[in-house]
Amino acid sequence: MALEFDTAFEPSYGRPVEAAPGVLRLTVENPSPFTFHGTNTYLVGGGALAVVDPGPDDKAHLAAILDAAGGRPISHIFVSHTHRDHSPLAARLKAQTGAQILAQGPHRAARPLRIGELNPLDASADTDFEPDVALADGDLVEGDGWALRAVHTPGHAANHTAFALEGTGILFSADHVMAWSTTIVAPPDGAMADYMASLDKLLARDDHLFLPGHGGPVISPKTFMRGLKAHRKMRERAIVERLSAGDNTIAEIVKSIYRDTDPRLHGAAGLSVLAHMEDLIGRNVVAAEGDPAIDSVYRLK
Known part of the structure; x- marks a missing residue:
């Protein structure tokens, strides 16, 4: 939608x-x-x-x-x-x-x-x-x-x-x-x-x-x-796709999926990706090296 x-x-x-x-x-x-x-x-x-x-x-x-x-x-x-x-x-x-x-x-x-x-x-x-x-x-x-x-x-x-x-x-x-x-x-x-x-x-x-x-x-x-729900699910899919493609940091993912976003909002975008990562980890879709953080390394499980 x-x-x-x-x-x-x-x-x-x-x-x-x-x-x-x-x-x-x-x-x-x-x-x-x-x-x-x-x-x-x-x-x-x-x-x-x-x-x-x-x-x-x-x-x-x-x-x-x-x-x-x-x-x-x-x-x-x-x-x-x-x-x-x-x-x-x-x-x-x-x-x-x-x-x-x-x-x-x-x-x-x-x-x-x-x-x-x-x-x-x-x-x-x-x-x-x-x-x-x-x-x-x-x-x-x-x-x-x-x-x-x-x-x-x-x-x-x-x-x-x-x-x-x-x-x-x-x-x-x-x-x-x-x-x-x-x-x-x-x-x-x-x-x-x-x-x-x-x-x-x-x-x-x-x-x-x-x-x-x-x-x-x-x-x-x-x-x-x-x-809004569909938009969040789309962002989630985009994150999973970037992880599958080899991007394993939030900075790399933001650069790809928020390329048309005002650069002043890239910090907030990174935190939004972190929120998705925490949710995906909670659902056993993604894993992080150590605790999930803005500078962590992530991978699909």
Whole structure:
């Protein structure tokens, strides 16, 4: 199934945009190859509001959130995961509003670090984050005319959680499913096996609109997620083919299968290949000399 991305998006920095009935979107001006035009923050409700993903520690964005609230109280702050483009502003927003911060939990890796291993994404991790309320999978939080259900979706990050707006068919999918691009899955922050299982979990739901952490909405989520699964399986086949052809390092594989990718993303591509390698090793398809790492030597079993 072909995967078609939608990159038509107007960020409207500093101005709220109606993303759905009762949902406003604000986009932070933090564009990059990894964040597209910037991080999306959502304001939910008509009375006391919920804020989903306040974003990076940005004073202008904090002011924009408070302005968009228009004097309405903010009672809850939901955080999808603890990357620095999503969670750090929660503390300032709580200080301004008294709102409760809710998330799956503090930052953690998807697996323990191996001896001598460094987390290449440490700079992007908000290790200071601590929620007021730790949300279990399926927890329902009710507010002033809205109710959000936590849907744990590990893969991009170990503590990644989507939030379903009950009774609407809308899911705040954060970085797990985005219309503009595939999701970075980079060990030890994330895990490919978790990511694929989370896709299956969302495919089993009946949501009809995803509002993601970057870019515009995913308007046919089931079709798009089937495309994402097919894309990951295609990458997996390409990795196996390169191993069969004699490429036995991640650097060689990236050079071949990501030759048309922006070179600035080759580091992330290497981590994505590592995520696939860990998954393939777990399924007894591939072996590594020692622990799987970005510079390890790999072979088919």
